[in-house]
Amino acid sequence: xxxxxxxxxxxxxxMELAAKQRELESCEHLVADVRRERDALYTKxxxxxxxxxxxxxxxxxxxxxxxxxxxxxxxxxxxxxxxxTSVEEKIANAADCQERVxxxxxxxxxxxxxxxxxxxxxxx
Numbered sequence: 001x002x003x004x005x006x007x008x009x010x011x012x013x014x015m016e017l018a019a020k021q022r023e024l025e026s027c028e029h030l031v032a033d034v035r036r037e038r039d040a041l042y043t044k045x046x047x048x049x050x051x052x053x054x055x056x057x058x059x060x061x062x063x064x065x066x067x068x069x070x071x072x073x074x075x076x077x078x079x080x081x082x083x084x085t086s087v088e089e090k091i092a093n094a095a096d097c098q099e100r101v102x103x104x105x106x107x108x109x110x111x112x113x114x115x116x117x118x119x120x121x122x123x124x
Contacts, residue, residue: 002101003101003105006094006097007098010098013091013094014091020080020084020087023080024077027073027076027080030073030076031070031073038063041059041066045059
């Protein structure tokens with residue numbers, strides 16, 4: 001029974017791991033999108049060096065906002081990576097525990113068989 005509980009917990013953690021991996025991939029795509037947007041804005045800024053001062057100010061503000069988003073995305077990516085590592089460790093621990101329980105069950109089953117055999121011999 002303990003093995004069943006551990007198996008369900010392991011399955012649950014694997015589903016959580018898959019969800020975190022999907023979330024991590026989503027953040028990685030967001031980081032790439034934000035970086036492309038930022039790079040495009042830098043290019044536009046370089047090409048419009050002769051543009052009006054207010055236009056340049058607007059571009060700088062947009063770049064600053066994108067840089068903040070990039071930083072936030074990287075922080076999200078790092079946090080999700082840490083959570084992913086934690087879930088992977090929990091799955092490994094659950095698998096180790098499940099293995100120990102399985103070995104314990106096999107040992108108990110062997111003991112039961114030995115006691116039964118010994119009991120059968122004594123009854124003869």
